[in-house]
Amino acid sequence: MTENRIKIVEKILDANDRLANENRRRLDAAAIYSINLMASPGAGKTSFILSTINALLSEDIQIGVIEGDTAPVTIDSDKINAAGMPAVQVNTGGECHMDAVMVENALDQLPLTNLDLVVVENVGNLICPAAFNLGTHSNVLIASVPEGDDKPYKYPNIYRGLDVLIINKIDLLPYIDFDMEYFQKGVEMLNPGLKTFAVSCKTDEGLDDWIDWLRSRLPNR
Amino acid sequence: MTENRIKIVEKILDANDRLANENRRRLDAAAIYSINLMASPGAGKTSFILSTINALLSEDIQIGVIEGDTAPVTIDSDKINAAGMPAVQVNTGGECHMDAVMVENALDQLPLTNLDLVVVENVGNLICPAAFNLGTHSNVLIASVPEGDDKPYKYPNIYRGLDVLIINKIDLLPYIDFDMEYFQKGVEMLNPGLKTFAVSCKTDEGLDDWIDWLRSRLPNR
16 A cells, blocks of 8 residues: 555544444443444344344343445345334445444434444455444454355454354254364464354354353343 | 545556556457456355366366465465466455456466466455456356345445356255345346356356356457
8 A cells, every 4th residue: 555545544544443432432321232243245144133133032122233235225124123123224335344433323313222232234244344443342253154164264354353253054064064173273363262152043053152141241131 | 435535546446447457458468368256255266266177177278366365375276276277376465355456466477378267366355346457358256145145235336347147056055045036136137137157066067057158258269
C-alpha cells in the first residue's frame, strides 16, 4: 500500500474504534451481552441464531439481531422476525464487512431496554470483518465442516481475534473428508485454548453446551 | 465513503485495469487461455483445479496455476505440484483479493511458452475479488451446495460479472436443503443465460461437460 493509502486506512480504523467504544457503553448501560458473529458465506450463521433463539424461548430471553448483507435483501431478518425476535436488516452497499457506524445506526432501531442479547450477523467473509471492531463483547466465528479442515491455516487473522469458535454442520462429517485433529491443531497454534463448541443446527447436537455458556454471559440471568 | 477515499479507490482501480490489460496481452501472445477462479472459502477451488488437471492429463494439456492466499502457506500449490503442474503461491499479505500486480508477478514465475491454460485461484471471498480485473479471459465462480441456495441474492455483484458458474459438491444434495430452482432463479435474474455446470469433484459427475467447454476455449486445441 502507498503511504497515503495507509494513512487513510488508519484514520478509518481510528474513527471506527471510537464509535465501537460508544456502542459498547450503550450495550453495557442496557445490560445487554453482544456478539459479533462471523463466518464464510453459507456456514450457517442465521440457522445458528435461530437455533439459539429456539433454545432460549422458554426462558423469556430476548434476542435482537442485526443482519448485515451486501445487498438490499431481507431474507435473514424475515427469518428472525418469523421466530418472534426483533431484527434490523443492514445493507452494506457492497461493502465486505460491518463497521461500528452500521451497528450504531442499527442499535437505534432495536428495543434495547427489552433485550438480553444482541447478535450482529456480519457479512459472510473470513477476511475483512476481522479488522473492524464493532463494540460487541465477543467475536464468535462459525467454521463449517464442508469448508474443509485447512481454513485456520489459510485465514489466520480472523482466528487470532476470536473469543469463541463454533464448528457447525457436524452432521455432515460422515460424508466429507475433514480431519478434525488437523483443523484443531491449526486453531490451537493461532489462539491457544480457544473456547470451542462442535454443533449441528440440523440435529441440535452440541447446542446445549453453547447455550449454557451463553446463558452464563447474560448480565441479568 | 468520503470524497478523498473515493478518489483513492478510483485511482487504485484505474492502475489495476492498466496492468490487467498488460497481463491479457501477455497471455494472448503466449496463446494461453486464462481463468480467474473465485469462490467462498472451502467451495472446492483447488479440488476443481485438480479434477481439471487429471481430466486433461492424457491430452498433454499444460496448466499453470497461481494460488492466492491471505497467509504464507503452500497447502494448495503443493497439491498442484504433486499433480505434476507448475504452481506459484502468492501471499496477499492479508489482502482480501488478488489484483493485477500479483498476477503480473506470478506470470513471471510460470513457464508461459509451455502452457495452454493458466488458472488464478483467487482468495476465498464472494465480495472483494469481484471488483478487481486480473486480465484473465473469463471469470468463473464455484458455488458450493452446502453454502445454501440464497447466495446469488446475498452476493449479487460477483454473479453479475461471471462468464461461467460451477455448482460444486452436488454429491451432498441428498443431505442438504438446497432448492436448485430458487438458486437458479436468483442467478438468472443477475446474469441471464449464464453458462452453468453442476459437478461433483468427489464423484466426477458433470465434469465431462465442463472439460469439453474448456477444451473448446484453448487457442492451440
